[in-house]
Structures are given as structure tokens and as C-alpha cells.
Amino acid sequence: MADQQAQTGGEKRPSEIPAIRWEEPPEGPVLVLLDQTRVPAEEVELVCTDASALVEAIRSLAVRGAPLLGIAGAYGVALAAARGFDVVEAARALEGARPTAVNLSVGVRRAEAAYGAALTRTGDPTAAAAAALAAARALHQEDAEASARMAVHGLALLDELLPGGGHRILTHCNTGALVSGGEGTAFAVALAAHREGRLRRLWVDETRPLLQGARLTAYEAARSGMAYTLLTDNAAGSLFAAGEVDAVLIGADRIAADGSVANKVGSYPLAVLARYHHVPFIVVAPLTTLDPATPDGASIEVEQRPGFEVTEISAPQVPFAGPGGGVQVAPLGTQAYNPAFDVTPPELVTAVVTEEGAVSPVTAEALAELCARARRVPVDG
Numbered sequence: 001m002a003d004q005q006a007q008t009g010g011e012k013r014p015s016e017i018p019a020i021r022w023e024e025p026p027e028g029p030v031l032v033l034l035d036q037t038r039v040p041a042e043e044v045e046l047v048c049t050d051a052s053a054l055v056e057a058i059r060s061l062a063v064r065g066a067p068l069l070g071i072a073g074a075y076g077v078a079l080a081a082a083r084g085f086d087v088v089e090a091a092r093a094l095e096g097a098r099p100t101a102v103n104l105s106v107g108v109r110r111a112e113a114a115y116g117a118a119l120t121r122t123g124d125p126t127a128a129a130a131a132a133l134a135a136a137r138a139l140h141q142e143d144a145e146a147s148a149r150m151a152v153h154g155l156a157l158l159d160e161l162l163p164g165g166g167h168r169i170l171t172h173c174n175t176g177a178l179v180s181g182g183e184g185t186a187f188a189v190a191l192a193a194h195r196e197g198r199l200r201r202l203w204v205d206e207t208r209p210l211l212q213g214a215r216l217t218a219y220e221a222a223r224s225g226m227a228y229t230l231l232t233d234n235a236a237g238s239l240f241a242a243g244e245v246d247a248v249l250i251g252a253d254r255i256a257a258d259g260s261v262a263n264k265v266g267s268y269p270l271a272v273l274a275r276y277h278h279v280p281f282i283v284v285a286p287l288t289t290l291d292p293a294t295p296d297g298a299s300i301e302v303e304q305r306p307g308f309e310v311t312e313i314s315a316p317q318v319p320f321a322g323p324g325g326g327v328q329v330a331p332l333g334t335q336a337y338n339p340a341f342d343v344t345p346p347e348l349v350t351a352v353v354t355e356e357g358a359v360s361p362v363t364a365e366a367l368a369e370l371c372a373r374a375r376r377v378p379v380d381g
């Protein structure tokens with residue numbers, strides 16, 4: 001297959017605006033987000049002054065991706081506390097904004113617990129709000145550190161599985177700096193390979209219907225100066241058949257106790273293709289994405305998104321038309337099946353890479369041992 005043109009050049013920051021930041025202007029604290037629905041057309045800030053604005057930003061995918069949802073949820077609790085809102089009410093609204101990524105409730109509950117403990121100890125809401133903010137900042141920082149460590153472990157695994165080097169990696173959805181306190185999950189591994197001169201090509205699935213791959217991963221890959229090529233999701237089969245994929249690297253929204261992996265819809269078909277073509281299928285996720293409280297894949301709640309995301313084509317540049325704000329492409333009234341995620345069974349996953357190292361084969365016992373090693377407190381614990 002002819003090599004596509006390489007997008008190369010000096011490495012730039014993924015965005016001039018960080019995915020998320022806390023600010024304290026004189027009018028009161030705010031949470032500032034890069035509105036990911038507008039990238040790459042423009043880099044626009046979204047300023048949240050209360051948790052309900054953040055809930056809306058989460059639902060609309062202005063802020064998205066499992067690790068970032070956890071960080072956002074924690075800051076959302078801190079924001080509610082700092083602005084004198086009902087913290088418990090805000091926490092439940094944030095936690096319920098999207099159901100699949102376990103990181104969201106991990107982040108919310110961590111900040112909420114810090115708030116509650118400080119309030120009990122001091123009786124002072126201001127001190128409790130400060131404790132919630134400190135918890136959010138700590139989670140943000142830990143995620144950056146986890147991202148760096150996942151990149152090291154992931155690259156070591158790639159080098160072990162593909163000793164020839166010159167990796168051609170297929171990825172799905174968006175897993176870079178836009179979803180993380182650091183450089184991301186799966187994308188951080190590809191970036192590490194690129195920096196070491198061992199990435200031959202990043203194949204980027206466009207990721208229908210919301211195009212996180214075409215809009216966000218291609219944007220991050222271009223700005224990182226890596227060789228990348230965009231493909232429609234349904235072109236992946238012919239790419240495998242042509243022998244052009246050495247490994248699949250994806251992130252995860254929730255990994256159940258048995259190792260089932262919920263990730264962006266379209267991940268499961270890639271796992272099936274990878275198995276058929278004897279290609280490693282590697283999931284890269286921080287420990288905050290492991291959920292020992294969910295026993296198996298069937299127990300994972302998969303978010304269903306509105307049908308207009310499928311029946312319309314939408315992009316920042318497309319003029320307002322149909323009920324969802326995009327251009328209607330299917331006949332009016334067409335029903336759509338639009339799950340945001342799918343679940344890949346553990347037997348199709350070659351390895352799960354975390355900041356504590358890789359698990360392969362992926363079994364309930366191996367994951368439990370990893371969690372114990374990291375002394376992670378389960379969400380409900």
C-alpha cells in the first residue's frame with residue numbers, strides 16, 4: 001500500500017489552551033475548559049461558574065475522555081463548594097452527567113469525600129472547599145504522572161511485542177493531552193514511540209459519529225509532528241488485510257473486574273479484527289479506570305446518545321439546519337442506534353497497560369493483584 005504523506009514538523013503544544021484549568025478572578029472561582037466540540041476549527045474557552053454549567057459541558061462533550069472527566073468532576077465539586085452551592089446535590093448531578101466512564105464518579109467522590117472530611121473536622125465550609133480543591137488538584141497532578149508512566153510501560157510492551165521496531169499503530173477515538181492532565185493514555189504511548197523514532201505511522205480512525213479521531217486525534221498528531229493517516233472506521237478491515245497494522249492502541253472508559261473493556265463504540269470490532277489478523281490489541285488506561293465494583297462487561301452501563309448525532313452531519317463549520325444543529329442526511333424521522341461505547345471481552349485484549357505496569361493475559365486475578373498493589377480504594381469503598 002502506498003505510504004500516505006507524512007505530516008511532519010516541529011513538535012508543538014497540543015493546544016494553546018489547556019484542556020482544563022481552575023482560575024480565581026475577583027468575581028469568584030471558575031473552571032475554564034477548552035471547548036472540544038469546536039476543535040480543530042477554533043480554540044474556544046468555556047467558562048463554568050457552577051456545576052450545572054459543567055454538567056452541560058460534560059453532556060455536550062465539550063469536556064470528554066475518561067481521565068479528564070474524572071478531573072473535571074473533582075473540580076466541579078470544588079467549584080460548587082467554593083461558590084456556596086449544595087455540594088452533595090452538585091456531586092450527584094456531576095456523577096450522573098454521563099454513565100460509562102468510571103473516572104467521573106471516582107473524581108467526584110474523591111473531592112466530595114475531601115470536602116466532607118474537612119467539614120466534619122473543622123466545621124468551616126471555606127476550609128472544606130479548600131480541601132475539595134486540593135483533592136481536585138492532586139487528582140489532576142496524579143493523572144499527569146500516571147500518563148507519563150503509562151507511556152513508559154506501553155512503549156516497553158510495544159518493543160517487546162514488536163521487536164522489529166517501525167511500529168504502525170492503529171488508534172480509535174481520542175486519547176491524548178485533550179483527555180488528560182498529561183499526554184494521555186494510548187496516544188501518550190504512540191507519542192513516546194514517535195519521540196524515540198520508532199513510530200512509522202499512526203493510523204487514526206475517524207470515530208463516527210462525533211469524529212473524535214478526525215477532529216481531535218488528527219489535530220494532536222499533526223501538532224506532535226508524527227506521521228499519521230486518517231481513515232474511516234469501516235476502512236480498518238482492509239488496512240488489517242493489507243498487513244499495515246502492527247498493533248492497536250486504545251484507551252478505556254471502564255474496565256470491569258473480569259477485564260472487559262468499555263471504550264468508544266467501534267473498539268470491539270477492532271479487537272475482533274486484531275485477533276483474526278494476529279495483531280496485538282492493547283488497552284492503555286490509568287488505575288482510576290479499573291472498576292472492581294463492576295463484575296463484568298454485561299454490568300457496564302453503555303451511554304446511549306441522541307439519534308441526531310447519526311442522522312445529521314455536524315461540525316463547527318456546518319450551518320445550523322436540523323434539530324441537532326447539523327445538516328440532515330437521513331430521511332426525517334429515521335431512528336438511529338447510537339451507543340457511545342462498546343464492550344470488548346478480556347479474551348480479545350492482549351494487554352492492559354496502567355501506570356503500575358502491564359497485565360497480560362488479562363484476567364480478573366491479574367487485575368485484582370494490580371489494584372491491590374496500587375492500594376486503590378474501590379469507588380464504593
Ligand SMILES: CSC[C@@H](O)[C@@H](O)C(=O)COP(=O)(O)O
Binds near residue numbers: 061173174184250265
Ligand atoms: C483516555 S480516553 C479513553 C476513552 O475515554 C476514550 O477512548 C473515549 O472513548 C472517549 O469517549 P468520549 O465519548 O469522547 O468521551
